[in-house]
Amino acid sequence: MTTLINGRQLADSMQEQMRLEVEKLGKQNAFPALVVFLVGDDPASKTYIKNKEIAAQKIGIHTKLEHYPSDISEEKLLIEIKKYNDDPHYHGILVQLPLPEHIDEEKVLLNIDPKKDVDGFHPINMGKLLSGKAEAIPCTPYGIMKMFESYEIELSGKNAIVIGRSNIVGKPMAQLLLAKNATVTMAHSYTKNLAALAKQADIIVSAVGIGNFVTKEFVRKGAVVIDVGMNRDENGKLIGDVKFDEVEPIASYITPVPKGVGPMTITMLMQQTIQACKRQELS
Numbered sequence: 417m418t419t420l421i422n423g424r425q426l427a428d429s430m431q432e433q434m435r436l437e438v439e440k441l442g443k444q445n446a447f448p449a450l451v452v453f454l455v456g457d458d459p460a461s462k463t464y465i466k467n468k469e470i471a472a473q474k475i476g477i478h479t480k481l482e483h484y485p486s487d488i489s490e491e492k493l494l495i496e497i498k499k500y501n502d503d504p505h506y507h508g509i510l511v512q513l514p515l516p517e518h519i520d521e522e523k524v525l526l527n528i529d530p531k532k533d534v535d536g537f538h539p540i541n542m543g544k545l546l547s548g549k550a551e552a553i554p555c556t557p558y559g560i561m562k563m564f565e566s567y568e569i570e571l572s573g574k575n576a577i578v579i580g581r582s583n584i585v586g587k588p589m590a591q592l593l594l595a596k597n598a599t600v601t602m603a604h605s606y607t608k609n610l611a612a613l614a615k616q617a618d619i620i621v622s623a624v625g626i627g628n629f630v631t632k633e634f635v636r637k638g639a640v641v642i643d644v645g646m647n648r649d650e651n652g653k654l655i656g657d658v659k660f661d662e663v664e665p666i667a668s669y670i671t672p673v674p675k676g677v678g679p680m681t682i683t684m685l686m687q688q689t690i691q692a693c694k695r696q697e698l699s
């Protein structure tokens with residue numbers, strides 16, 4: 417029997433809790449607000465941002481979109497970010513990635529006030545994640561941890577493999593699993609015998625960005641399979657990294673795409689905006 421991890425449903429119930437919390441905060445004169453920077457017109461980025469706005473509206477978080485043409489200079493972008501660092505009405509700042517080639521992503525992230533870094537991408541927050549005392553945690557891995565918690569999936573002593581080593585998903589995911597006492601393998605494009613390695617794992621998290629990459633050869637009977645992929649097939653349909661139809665019968669738990677990890681990413685962003693607001697307004 418395979419359990420489908422319903423990210424959409426978990427996201428909805430968490431967002432309803434957050435709505436109540438935001439209502440209470442309002443009575444204390446604290447109104448969570450998030451600014452989202454979008455540079456250029458990448459259609460995928462626009463979809464994500466639209467979904468963030470829908471969630472924020474449901475919860476009662478104020479959002480503002482700062483949309484710039486793709487040729488904005490790095491200097492100008494940094495000036496715009498600084499304005500929000502200094503604006504006490506905004507508690508969270510998110511700069512949608514990826515940025516155009518001519519802008520140094522690391523420099524931009526370094527210029528967000530770490531207190532307002534609701535993505536957890538600032539080097540200070542990434543460093544704190546390593547020491548186990550992070551305030552902001554990258555939203556996708558954080559949302560996956562909430563899925564494990566909600567479905568009571570045991571991590572301690574389990575063999576987990578994270579496929580993909582990006583700063584925003586793979587690396588923080590591995591740290592969070594490690595903190596819950598999993599034995600973590602990090603795999604990437606240079607890893608040898610990947611399918612055989614993955615087949616030893618109790619938990620597989622795939623964040624490679626290649627459709628149908630994880631086939632049944634990767635999955636041991638009863639493994640937990642988490643699909644972070646957001647890929648398009650030849651017809652433009654959204655698909656994950658996992659070849660769902662053949663992996664689903666083997667897995668004990670599996671996330672779908674869409675309505676799996678994606679909605680949880682957005683939910684955790686909202687949660688961290690609320691936390692940032694509380695820290696900035698109530699202390």
Ligand SMILES: Nc1nc(=O)c2c([nH]1)NC[C@@H]1CN(c3ccc(C(=O)N[C@@H](CCC(=O)O)C(=O)O)cc3)C=[N+]21
Pocket residue numbers: 463464467510511512513514535555556646654673674675676677678679681682
């Ligand atoms: N600074 C920054 N922070 C991010 O958190 C960030 C980012 N940059 N850049 C891009 C990635 C990707 N990401 C997603 C958000 C929502 C869905 C989402 O809503 N997915 C829906 C469907 C979306 C669709 O239909 O295309 C689902 O899976 O059900 C997916 C992916 C956030 N990211």
